[in-house]
Amino acid sequence: MALSMAQSGEIKTVKRFIGKEEVITRLREMGFVPGEKVQVVGHNPSGLILMVKGVKLALDRNLASRIIVCD
Amino acid sequence: MIKVALAGNPNCGKTTLFNDLTGSKQHVGNWPGVTVDKKEGTCKKNKEIKILDLPGTYSLSPYSAEEIVAGETITNKNGENIDVVLNIIDGTSIERNLYLTLQIMETGIPMVIALNMMDEVEAQGTKIDVDKISEELGVTIVPMVARSGKGLAEVVKAIEEVAASKSTPKNLPIFGEIKNIELNAKSDEEKEEAEISVADIRYKTIDDIVSKTVKKGKAATEVKNTKSDKIDKILTNRFLGIPIFLVIMFAMYACTFSENFLWLGINSPGMWLAGVVESAWEWVVEGIAGLIEGASPWIYALVVDGILAGIGAVLGFMPLVLVLYLLMSFLEDSGYMARVAFILDRLFRKFGLSGRSFIPLLMGIGCGVPAIMATRTLEKEKDRKITAIITAFMPCGAKLPIFAMFFSTMFADDNQTLLNYSIYLVSIVVAIVVSLILNKLVYKSEASNFIMELPQYRVPTAKSVLIHGWEKVKGLGKKAGTVILFSTILIWFLSSFNLDSFNGKNKEANEDGCIMCEMDDSFLASAGEVIAPIFKPLGFGEWRPTVGVITGWIAKENVVVTFAQLYEEDVTQEYLDEYFGAMDGSELEELGFEGGEYDPEAAYDIYVEGTLFEGGDENALPTMKDDIKTKAAAYAYMVFNLLCMPCFAAVGALKRELKTWKATGFAVGVQMLTAYVVALLVNVIGGLL
Ligand SMILES: Nc1nc2c(ncn2[C@@H]2O[C@H](COP(=O)(O)OP(=O)(O)OP(=O)(O)O)[C@@H](O)[C@H]2O)c(=O)[nH]1
Ligand SMILES: [Mg+2]
Numbered sequence: 001m002a003l004s005m006a007q008s009g010e011i012k013t014v015k016r017f018i019g020k021e022e023v024i025t026r027l028r029e030m031g032f033v034p035g036e037k038v039q040v041v042g043h044n045p046s047g048l049i050l051m052v053k054g055v056k057l058a059l060d061r062n063l064a065s066r067i068i069v070c071d
Numbered sequence: 072m073i074k075v076a077l078a079g080n081p082n083c084g085k086t087t088l089f090n091d092l093t094g095s096k097q098h099v100g101n102w103p104g105v106t107v108d109k110k111e112g113t114c115k116k117n118k119e120i121k122i123l124d125l126p127g128t129y130s131l132s133p134y135s136a137e138e139i140v141a142g143e144t145i146t147n148k149n150g151e152n153i154d155v156v157l158n159i160i161d162g163t164s165i166e167r168n169l170y171l172t173l174q175i176m177e178t179g180i181p182m183v184i185a186l187n188m189m190d191e192v193e194a195q196g197t198k199i200d201v202d203k204i205s206e207e208l209g210v211t212i213v214p215m216v217a218r219s220g221k222g223l224a225e226v227v228k229a230i231e232e233v234a235a236s237k238s239t240p241k242n243l244p245i246f247g248e249i250k251n252i253e254l255n256a257k258s259d260e261e262k263e264e265a266e267i268s269v270a271d272i273r274y275k276t277i278d279d280i281v282s283k284t285v286k287k288g289k290a291a292t293e294v295k296n297t298k299s300d301k302i303d304k305i306l307t308n309r310f311l312g313i314p315i316f317l318v319i320m321f322a323m324y325a326c327t328f329s330e331n332f333l334w335l336g337i338n339s340p341g342m343w344l345a346g347v348v349e350s351a352w353e354w355v356v357e358g359i360a361g362l363i364e365g366a367s368p369w370i371y372a373l374v375v376d377g378i379l380a381g382i383g384a385v386l387g388f389m390p391l392v393l394v395l396y397l398l399m400s401f402l403e404d405s406g407y408m409a410r411v412a413f414i415l416d417r418l419f420r421k422f423g424l425s426g427r428s429f430i431p432l433l434m435g436i437g438c439g440v441p442a443i444m445a446t447r448t449l450e451k452e453k454d455r456k457i458t459a460i461i462t463a464f465m466p467c468g469a470k471l472p473i474f475a476m477f478f479s480t481m482f483a484d485d486n487q488t489l490l491n492y493s494i495y496l497v498s499i500v501v502a503i504v505v506s507l508i509l510n511k512l513v514y515k516s517e518a519s520n521f522i523m524e525l526p527q528y529r530v531p532t533a534k535s536v537l538i539h540g541w542e543k544v545k546g547l548g549k550k551a552g553t554v555i556l557f558s559t560i561l562i563w564f565l566s567s568f569n570l571d572s573f574n575g576k577n578k579e580a581n582e583d584g585c586i587m588c589e590m591d592d593s594f595l596a597s598a599g600e601v602i603a604p605i606f607k608p609l610g611f612g613e614w615r616p617t618v619g620v621i622t623g624w625i626a627k628e629n630v631v632v633t634f635a636q637l638y639e640e641d642v643t644q645e646y647l648d649e650y651f652g653a654m655d656g657s658e659l660e661e662l663g664f665e666g667g668e669y670d671p672e673a674a675y676d677i678y679v680e681g682t683l684f685e686g687g688d689e690n691a692l693p694t695m696k697d698d699i700k701t702k703a704a705a706y707a708y709m710v711f712n713l714l715c716m717p718c719f720a721a722v723g724a725l726k727r728e729l730k731t732w733k734a735t736g737f738a739v740g741v742q743m744l745t746a747y748v749v750a751l752l753v754n755v756i757g758g759l760l
Contacts, residue, residue, distance in 0.1 A: 023450075025134075028267065029130040029132075044312060044413065045414075047521060054167070055524055056299070058410075060520060
């Protein structure tokens with residue numbers, strides 16, 4: 001499923017990405033590597049707040065929908 | 072000489088450490104992307120060490136424009152010839168920070184690691200085995216707290232040692248592996264695969280090291296329970312986020328401008344301070360005027376009517392600017408900026424901007440120059456360009472005196488607080504409309520992505536807020552003593568002399584042999600008259616307001632400086648009441664009051680016509696109201712100065728960001744056209760009301 005669908009509080013595991021532009025590379029460098037656990041801290045009309053590698057990040061919804069995760 | 076570059080993730084404390092080491096006062100703020108350019112300084116403890124502060128970056132392959140400088144400097148591609156890289160790591164997010172560390176190690180440059188934010192690491196209860204990591208990486212690691220200066224001496228010592236021994240980091244086995252993978256990838260497909268596995272390998276190595284050396288404290292693992300998480304629940308709440316933001320902005324302006332602070336019937340701190348400074352200044356002026364009483368008339372004119380009037384006009388408004396700056400630096404240090412950028416992202420997209428544009432726009436309320444530079448952190452070129460153009464519409468600190476001057480004269484009877492807000496509203500609405508138009512007509516629309524780290528909330532230290540404030544005061548003082556003083560003298564000269572001053576004609580004509588001329592015949596008047604007709608439709612097509620606009624391009628404070636020099640101080644109703652109150656019926660009748668009855672409404676005209684010009688002072692200048700007659704014209708004048716070309720310093724910043732003169736010319740053209748159209752609308756529609 002897409003990360004954007006995850007509920008607040010859920011912890012998901014990163015599987016892969018849709019697309020391959022620079023922003024995806026950047027996501028990887030910021031810790032979104034396959035197998036990594038991502039926690040959804042909150043939702044906002046702008047997007048999601050996530051916890052990755054102990055860092056809090058805000059992503060817009062479209063970008064989050066391109067991160068495919070599993071449980 | 073040892074040249075050291077500060078490298079690290081955004082917001083890990085590089086500039087704080089740079090300031091510690093060099094004693095400089097570069098901008099520190101609690102959001103990623105504060106520093107956008109390199110900056111060199113000399114280490115206080117060892118003058119042989121030159122230090123280069125860099126923008127933060129997450130990796131050596133750049134993503135946004137400011138990261139390019141960081142990457143190129145660290146890999147020694149831009150001729151900076153770095154000897155040692157001082158890699159700063161935020162101890163609270165050590166895994167993510169080590170990614171860049173591995174990349175720097177791969178380049179094989181001598182390096183030292185400063186493990187920063189140890190106070191927060193301890194507060195989380197996290198234990199880091201520094202010696203063990205140091206051994207794994209083959210790099211000296213110094214734990215430290217940049218904010219309080221703890222560990223500074225050790226950092227300097229470590230740099231000296233590494234520079235002397237030229238020892239390079241350990242060549243980890245994965246470095247060879249990564250090189251192989253990268254070399255073997257040929258097609259685009261393979262390159263992408265390679266990239267995925269390289270990121271993967273680096274993070275595996277990091278996980279390996281961290282699992283052996285870091286014991287996470289409770290606060291670091293239990294998300295949603297830290298203070299920051301609780302605050303975020305409210306401030307980024309889907310319903311409350313934007314209303315809270317608006318309240319905070321409102322409160323900020325109330326503290327600065329309100330004349331009825333918190334509905335208590337008292338002045339806000341800003342207004343109160345402005346009053347104090349004004350009285351103090353009056354006292355100074357009287358003192359100086361008394362001292363040079365006997366000097367020759369032109370010296371008196373230069374000092375009192377020129378320099379003192381000019382500088383005083385600016386000085387009185389400084390406290391407002393200062394209070395605004397202090398509040399802004401509080402906001403910048405708190406960690407809230409990144410949140411606002413995020414919660415506004417969706418709204419800003421509708422205007423064709425991105426949430427990140429918020430940061431330059433807010434900074435623009437302080438000063439346009441750093442604000443325009445801050446657009447560099449935006450991801451897409453289109454966003455950068457549009458944001459740079461509209462940032463110039465913000466009512467920066469230097470424009471505030473213009474509004475305050477008109478509010479206290481032309482709009483003295485209206486609600487001052489509302490008037491102040493109206494200016495902010497105009498600038499925001501115009502910024503949005505122009506952005507929408509540019510998006511439609513000029514730039515190819517590219518959807519931008521929003522990724523931003525949300526830093527921990529931090530209580531701003533009194534020290535850092537006060538340093539911010541003091542730096543601003545110093546900056547403004549310097550500006551007043553240089554650019555504004557120079558402009559003041561220039562305006563005085565150009566408005567007091569003409570060609571006949573230097574060919575003896577004035578000397579003959581004037582009874583006292585003075586070579587100065589009537590202001591209406593001066594150089595400045597002749598030049599202003601040429602341009603003034605352009606502004607006729609806007610309601611202020613006279614030479615004096617025109618000169619105000621033009622000198623405003625040197626520095627926006629010059630608008631009030633010009634007015635202070637070219638106009639008689641405005642007569643207030645109170646003054647009129649007092650002035651005529653002392654007269655009896657027959658005197659009043661003689662002056663033109665019907666039936667000898669004092670009429671407050673007619674007092675102004677009678678004063679100006681009867682007293683100022685015919686009766687008494689023959690050197691009297693017109694007042695502002697003689698040139699800018701209606702409120703509509705006054706508001707149009709303010710709006711024109713708000714929106715038209717910013718000061719030359721800001722145009723320089725625009726040129727740096729937009730690269731070419733052509734693009735800069737286009738930006739200035741857009742600003743001029745916008746200013747003209749909006750001011751015209753204000754004057755025409757306002758005139759109908
Ligand atoms: N608690 C704590 N806060 C720190 C420390 N060092 C820096 N800070 C805070 O961290 C924030 C970021 O500091 P900066 O020095 O601007 O960080 P930077 O790395 O230059 O950031 P960019 O220029 O955006 O890349 C500020 O709010 C600092 O006050 C520290 O040792 N402890
Ligand atoms: Mg910095």
